[in-house]
Amino acid sequence: MSSSHEALESARLTYEQHVRTCRQCQADGAACAVAKLHLRAYNNARREYMRSGGQGATRG
Numbered sequence: 001m002s003s004s005h006e007a008l009e010s011a012r013l014t015y016e017q018h019v020r021t022c023r024q025c026q027a028d029g030a031a032c033a034v035a036k037l038h039l040r041a042y043n044n045a046r047r048e049y050m051r052s053g054g055q056g057a058t059r060g
């Protein structure tokens with residue numbers, strides 16, 4: 001398990017957990033400012049993960 005994959009999972013969980021528990025996100029049906037920050041972090045983590053080899057990359 002690579003660290004970039006852990007970062008990706010962590011960022012995704014943070015974002016999903018926020019959307020699930022945030023009143024503003026649910027009331028508006030759209031991402032609030034905090035959700036957008038989490039989403040950006042998730043996108044960055046995903047980009048890092050893809051750059052580091054993505055799925056099935058076990059060689060090192």
Ligand SMILES: [Zn+2]
Nearest residue numbers: 022025032035
């Ligand atoms: Zn929110």
